[in-house]
Amino acid sequence: MATTIADDLRPMHHPKTWAGKYVWSQDHKVIAIQYSLTAIAVGLVALVLSVLMRLQLGFPGAYSGITPENYLQYVSMHGMIMVVYLLTALLLGGFGNYLIPLMVGARDMVFPFVNMLSYWIYLLSVVVLLSGFFVPGGPTGAGWTLYPPQAISEGTPGHQWGIVTMLVSLAIFVVAFTMGGLNYVTTVLQARTRGMTLMRMPLSVWGIFIASIMGLLAFPALFVAAVMMLLDHLAGTSFFMPAMQSMGQTSQTMGGSPILFQHLFWFFGHPEVYIVALPAFGIVSDLISVHARKNIFGYRMMVWAIVIIGGLSFVVWAHHMYVSGMNPYFGYFFATSTLIIAIPTAIKVYNWLLTLWRGDIHLRVPMLFALGFIFTFIHGGLSGLFLGNVSVDVPLSDTFFVVGHFHMVMGVSPILVIFGAIYHWYPKITGRMWNDALGKIHFWITFLGVYVIYLPMHYIGILGVPRRYYALGETGFIPQSVHTANEMISIAAFVVFAGQAVFFYNMIHSYFWGPKAEPNPWGAASLEWQTPETPPGHGNWGAHLPIVYRWAYDYSVPGAARDFIPQTEPPS
Amino acid sequence: MSQLMMKQEEHRQARQDLSDVAADWSNDQEVFRQTHWGKVMMWIFLLSDTFVFSCFLTAYMTMRASATLPWPDTAEVFALTIGGHPIPLILIAIMTFVLISSSGTMAMAVNFGYRRDRRKTAALMLATALFGATFVGMQAFEWTKLIFEEGVRPWSNPMGAPQFGASFFMITGFHGLHVTCGVILLLIVASKVLRGHYDRTGDYSAVEIAGLYWHFVDLVWVFIFAFFYLW
Ligand code: HEM
Ligand SMILES: [Cu+2]
Numbered sequence: 052m053a054t055t056i057a058d059d060l061r062p063m064h065h066p067k068t069w070a071g072k073y074v075w076s077q078d079h080k081v082i083a084i085q086y087s088l089t090a091i092a093v094g095l096v097a098l099v100l101s102v103l104m105r106l107q108l109g110f111p112g113a114y115s116g117i118t119p120e121n122y123l124q125y126v127s128m129h130g131m132i133m134v135v136y137l138l139t140a141l142l143l144g145g146f147g148n149y150l151i152p153l154m155v156g157a158r159d160m161v162f163p164f165v166n167m168l169s170y171w172i173y174l175l176s177v178v179v180l181l182s183g184f185f186v187p188g189g190p191t192g193a194g195w196t197l198y199p200p201q202a203i204s205e206g207t208p209g210h211q212w213g214i215v216t217m218l219v220s221l222a223i224f225v226v227a228f229t230m231g232g233l234n235y236v237t238t239v240l241q242a243r244t245r246g247m248t249l250m251r252m253p254l255s256v257w258g259i260f261i262a263s264i265m266g267l268l269a270f271p272a273l274f275v276a277a278v279m280m281l282l283d284h285l286a287g288t289s290f291f292m293p294a295m296q297s298m299g300q301t302s303q304t305m306g307g308s309p310i311l312f313q314h315l316f317w318f319f320g321h322p323e324v325y326i327v328a329l330p331a332f333g334i335v336s337d338l339i340s341v342h343a344r345k346n347i348f349g350y351r352m353m354v355w356a357i358v359i360i361g362g363l364s365f366v367v368w369a370h371h372m373y374v375s376g377m378n379p380y381f382g383y384f385f386a387t388s389t390l391i392i393a394i395p396t397a398i399k400v401y402n403w404l405l406t407l408w409r410g411d412i413h414l415r416v417p418m419l420f421a422l423g424f425i426f427t428f429i430h431g432g433l434s435g436l437f438l439g440n441v442s443v444d445v446p447l448s449d450t451f452f453v454v455g456h457f458h459m460v461m462g463v464s465p466i467l468v469i470f471g472a473i474y475h476w477y478p479k480i481t482g483r484m485w486n487d488a489l490g491k492i493h494f495w496i497t498f499l500g501v502y503v504i505y506l507p508m509h510y511i512g513i514l515g516v517p518r519r520y521y522a523l524g525e526t527g528f529i530p531q532s533v534h535t536a537n538e539m540i541s542i543a544a545f546v547v548f549a550g551q552a553v554f555f556y557n558m559i560h561s562y563f564w565g566p567k568a569e570p571n572p573w574g575a576a577s578l579e580w581q582t583p584e585t586p587p588g589h590g591n592w593g594a595h596l597p598i599v600y601r602w603a604y605d606y607s608v609p610g611a612a613r614d615f616i617p618q619t620e621p622p623s
Numbered sequence: 624m625s626q627l628m629m630k631q632e633e634h635r636q637a638r639q640d641l642s643d644v645a646a647d648w649s650n651d652q653e654v655f656r657q658t659h660w661g662k663v664m665m666w667i668f669l670l671s672d673t674f675v676f677s678c679f680l681t682a683y684m685t686m687r688a689s690a691t692l693p694w695p696d697t698a699e700v701f702a703l704t705i706g707g708h709p710i711p712l713i714l715i716a717i718m719t720f721v722l723i724s725s726s727g728t729m730a731m732a733v734n735f736g737y738r739r740d741r742r743k744t745a746a747l748m749l750a751t752a753l754f755g756a757t758f759v760g761m762q763a764f765e766w767t768k769l770i771f772e773e774g775v776r777p778w779s780n781p782m783g784a785p786q787f788g789a790s791f792f793m794i795t796g797f798h799g800l801h802v803t804c805g806v807i808l809l810l811i812v813a814s815k816v817l818r819g820h821y822d823r824t825g826d827y828s829a830v831e832i833a834g835l836y837w838h839f840v841d842l843v844w845v846f847i848f849a850f851f852y853l854w
Contacts, residue, residue, distance in 0.1 A: 161660040229671060237664045240654045248651045267667065271674035275682065279793070287778030288789035290686060306691035306784060311682055318678075599651070 077163035078589050079148045082170050084480070086144035089170075093177050094137035100129040102548050109541025111522040119521040120208040123192030126519055127209075128183070130195030131217065134323065135224060136177055138465055142330040143228070143266065144173060146472060147235050147259045149480070153579035154256045156244025156597050158590045160234040169234070172227035180220035186212035194519055196320070199291040199312050200304075203284040214284060218277040225274040228266055235263040244578075246599030250354065251618070253577045253603040254347065257354050258333020261361040262326045268365070269322035276315035283307070313375050317368035324461050325364040329357055331468040332399055335421050337603075338471050339403055341575045342418035343410030344614050346604035349402045356395035356402075363392045373441050374448045382441040389439035393432070400429060411607060411614070415573075416490035420471030423498040424464050431460025434509060449519070452512025455505045463501045470497070470554070477558070478568030479579060482586050485561040489553050496550030503543035507536045576615045577603040659828040662835070669839045672801075676843050679797060680850055683790040687854075690784035697852050700773065700782065701765070715852050718761045719844065722802075725754030726841045729834045736830035741816060744830060748813035751837065755806040762799050766792070791851065798847055801840045808833050 066072050073081060104125050107117045117125075148166070152159055160166045183190035192208030193201060201207045202214050209217075239252070239260045252260075279290040283304070291312045292304035340347040347353060369377060369385040403425055412418065434456040438444045447453060470493075478484055511533045516523065523529055571580040583593040597619045605616035648654055655663055687694055698711035705713065732747035769775045775788035812833045821827045 162664065229668070233664050233667055233671075236667050237660055241652075241658070241660055241663055243652050246651050248649055249654070250649065251651075267671040268674050271671060272678050275675060275678035278797075279682065282777065282789065282793060286789075288793075289778070289785050290682070290789060294691075303778065304785075306686075306689075306786060308686060308689055311685050314685075315678060315682065 072589075075167065077159070077167045079152050079160050079163065079166060080480075080587065082166055083145050083148035085170050086148060086173065087141055087146075089174055089177060090137050090141040090145060093132055093181070094141070096181070097129045097132035097137060098548060098551070100125040100132075102544060104129065105541040105544040107521065109538045109544075111524075120189070120192060122521040123194070123519065124190045124208050124213070127192050127194050127197075127217075128180075128190050131221075132180070133462065134195065134327070135221070136180065138327045138461075138469075139228070139266070139323070140173060141469060142327060142465065143235065143259060143263060144170065144231055146255070146330060146334065146469075147231070147263065149476070150255055150579065151235055151238050151259060152242075153582065153587065153591060154253050154577055154603075155239060155242065156247050156578050156592070156599060157238055157242040158592060158596070161237045161242050162234055165230050166234050169227050169230035172223060172230065176220045176223035176227055179216055179223060183209065183213045183216035183220075186216060188212055191217045196313075196316060197280070198316075199280055199283065199309055200293065200295060203280065203292075204295070205297060215281065218281050218284075222274055222277045222281075225270045225277075228270055232263040232267045235259060236267070244596045244599060247578075250351070251599060251602045254333040254336040254350070254353055254357070255330070256333065257357050258329040258331070258336075261357050262329040265322045265329070265361050265364070266326050269319045269326065271319075272315045273319035276312055276319070279315075280312065310372075310375055310377055313372050313377075314369070317371045318365075320371065321368040322361075322364045324457075325360060327461055327465050329361060331424070331465040332357060334472045335424050335468045336399075336403065336406075337577065338417050338421040338468075338475055339406050340604050340606065341475075341573050342415055342421070343407050343412045344574075344606045345406055345410040346602075346606055347402070348405035348408075349398075350602065350604060352398055353402055356398045359395045360392060363388060363395070367392060370439055370444070373444045386439055386441050390436070393436060393439075396432060400425070400432070415474075416485075416487065416494060417471040417475035417573075419491065419494045419498075420467045420474065423494065424467040424471070426498075427459050427467060427501065428464040431456055431458075431464060435460060446515075447512065449517055450512040451508045451516045451518055454518050455508030455512055458501075458505050458508070463505065467498070470494075473558070475573070476579075477561070478572050478585070479570075479582075480586055481562050481565075482568055483561050483565035484568045484572065485557050485565055489557040493550060493553045493557065496553070497547060500543050500547035500550060504540050504547065507540055511536055574613065574615045576601075576605050576617050578618050581617050581619050659826075659832070661828060661832050665832045665835050669835065672839070673843075676798075676846070679794050680846065683786075683794060684850065686786045686790060687784075690786050692780075692784040694784050695780070695782040695787055697854070700769070701852060712852060714761060714765055715848065718758055718765075719848055721754050721761070722758050722841050722844050725751045725758070726838050728754065729837045733831050733834045736816070736821075736827035739822065739827065741819060741822060744827070745813045745816040748809050748816065748830070748833075752806045752809040752813065755802050755809065755837075759799055759802050759806070762795060766795075794847060794851065798840070798843060801843070805833075805837050805840050808836065 066076070072078075076082060076085075103117060104122065106114050107122055148160070151157070186209075188209050188211050190209050191197065191202060191213035193210075193214065197214070197217065201210075203210050207214075239249075239256060243249075243252075279288075282288045283290050283292050287303060289304040289307040291309050292302070292307040293309065294305035295302040336347050336353060367385055367389045369381050370389045373382055373385075434452070438447060438453065438456055474485065474490055514530070514533060515528055516533060523533070568585065570582070570585040573580075578597060578599065579587075581597060582591060599618045600621045601616065601618055603618055605611075605618075607614045608616055647656065650656075699709075701715055702709040702711045703713045704710075728747045729751045732744050732751060735743040735747060769788070769791070774781045775791070777789050777792055779785050780788045812829050815821060816827075816830065821829060
């Protein structure tokens with residue numbers, strides 16, 4: 052059994068059969084790919100749902116196949132899948148698994164078996180989630196926030212079975228995440244290679260590390276909320292359920308607190324935003340530094356900003372509840388803490404810009420996506436300042452302004468980073484190069500497309516168009532231009548949707564027929580590019596673990612032979 | 624030594640401790656020197672589990688504070704009549720005593736584990752598991768009494784707020800589940816101890832790791848006891 056440091060003599064279990072290598076694998080790299088492919092597959096479901104929603108919103112009434120109930124179900128499943136089952140799973144289960152051991156110089160995660168279980172339990176949660184489409188009444192239509200009492204009351208689509216599959220799936224997901232998260236955190240703390248201090252770790256690892264800790268502390272609230280709502284629904288308890296009148300009848304329930312659910316949900320929900328954002332922050336820092344051939348500006352500041360953002364994000368949750376009816380005095384506190392987060396976040400943005408400043412910028416595809424991220428993130432961050440203030444948020448709550456805001460800041464931004472990261476690490480993961488022209492086409496379609504989609508949403512939101520509405524109908528305060536804008540948004544959404552085919556074609560085609568990749572095509576200094584094999588073999592490092600002598604950002608060092616110095620190179 | 628010198632010594636020690644911590648965190652390879660991976664992982668898991676129980680308890684307190692019907696007096700509800708006198712909370716007191724004793728035997732088991740005393744370790748772990756099972760048994764008795772004698776159900780409560788029964792069953796049930804898992808874990812590790820598994824690997828850490836979990840479950844009970852029964 053593993054006692055302490057991962058030394059070279061630790062016996063590795065090498066599976067012989069195909070299934071042992073690729074299905075029941077305990078290799079972190081295989082698990083990472085399993086996680087990623089599953090997340091992308093279920094993400095595609097969510098993407099298709101968004102296309103269906105846009106069909107309805109852009110051309111109301113034209114598609115009779117979409118009923119109002121369907122629309123609500125699509126909204127709910129789309130939101131939940133995107134946030135939890137795609138982004139969280141892909142960034143932590145996918146990139147976390149792949150990058151942590153390679154970047155800190157470990158042979159694997161500390162508990163490979165638990166790591167494998169994590170994936171299979173995640174898969175189970177996805178299956179339970181998708182089973183919601185096939186139960187009587189269909190999936191839940193309560194919105195991804197699942198607020199009771201409506202989530203489990205007559206009149207909401209899927210209030211009988213859809214909500215059960217959703218809650219059970221979430222509880223299973225929390226278990227899966229916990230198994231993975233414990234591994235990620237322990238590996239970073241205890242299994243780094245010689246010379247790898249915490250302050251020499253690439254920022255990708257820092258982002259994933261802090262996000263994993265946050266996940267371990269935030270998901271419990273979701274778990275508890277899910278268990279309590281399940282009991283309300285199945286055992287008839289009144290945790291969240293007040294007494295209600297319906298059709299002249301009083302409900303069996305009484306005295307429960309719907310607001311309590313909102314507190315629990317957002318105690319998870321807000322940190323969740325940063326669980327998704329911090330890995331993206333970390334990864335984008337590395338992309339920018341590598342492709343601008345410059346050390347990251349203010350490394351220590353970047354690390355501390357990640358840590359501080361992680362901590363602060365646990366004390367801002369009620370900024371989602373300004374209109375919930377909670378004690379209005381809470382608003383002062385939560386608005387203040389929310390706006391304070393802007394400080395470390397702004398530090399990060401300035402540091403990215405200062406890293407670019409006078410860099411030797413190579414506009415390769417990963418860099419394009421990283422730059423795209425800076426745009427969308429600044430944009431979403433600025434609209435966040437509006438929503439953080441109580442008095443401004445109250446009229447904007449539940450309008451398309453919010454939809455525009457959170458898609459910019461936590462939808463599109465991490466997605467752009469994920470694309471950039473896939474392009475960046477693809478040569479290492481597969482040993483092949485993708486097609487550059489196709490990559491650039493993919494970037495421009497996606498980047499310009501999301502602006503056409505989400506920028507107008509802010510305007511129609513300010514005009515008062517509510518979110519989660521099936522159709523606007525003839526509404527006095529909504530001018531004709533909104534309908535035109537909605538058509539344009541929808542068309543852009545279809546184009547972006549279709550544009551993703553370029554990405555999938557590029558990735559799949561290159562996997563089989565792409566040119567062989569060099570071990571370190573970008574000239575990157577961090578450890579994962581210094582493996583003896585590409586793609587790295589089981590155990591990652593061959594006979595001996597690497598020894599680290601420097602941080603991961605020695606680019607364009609004056610007097611050096613090349614424009615980067617790998618972390619494994621001893622000081623001369 | 625004079626007062627002043629003692630103060631100075633204390634300060635020096637504190638500074639030393641602080642810089643030791645800083646040194647650990649700025650080291651390569653490991654933050655916690657020579658610490659078993661499983662132990663680190665268990666600590667982090669317990670931190671996460673703390674949040675689960677905190678959420679349950681905070682939710683319960685919110686509900687209790689805002690319930691529309693009166694909350695039953697726990698001292699009366701959980702009283703047992705012994706020899707014609709109702710004694711408040713007596714069963715809970717015994718349960719708490721049992722569980723705390725089990726932490727004692729567990730601590731001794733860990734101690735003997737480090738001394739490589741196979742038999743004593745296993746025996747003490749089995750005793751701990753027995754205490755745990757007793758606790759769960761008494762809990763089952765308490766549930767039965769509440770359900771069949773007092774008529775409390777998850778959805779209703781003849782004595783007042785329905786949230787009383789609901790949160791009682793949920794919180795003690797979730798804790799009881801933890802104890803049950805702990806008993807199973809203890810039995811597995813104890814049987815491995817007996818079979819000499821850890822003598823062969825030369826590493827008794829599993830005993831300590833199981834112990835960490837056990838003490839945690841015990842500690843959580845203290846909070847449930849304080850917040851649910853004594854409030
Ligand atoms: C091309 C990509 C996407 C399109 C066209 C799209 C479109 C939409 C639409 C039309 C809605 C419903 C608005 C309403 O009626 O209230 C929605 C809601 C939502 N979307 Fe997206 N979306 C996309 C990508 C994403 C991504 C990547 C995320 C990840 C965070 C995301 C997260 C959400 C969430 C959380 C909701 C709210 C669901 C709710 O109200 O319960 N979306 N999206
Ligand atoms: Cu928030």
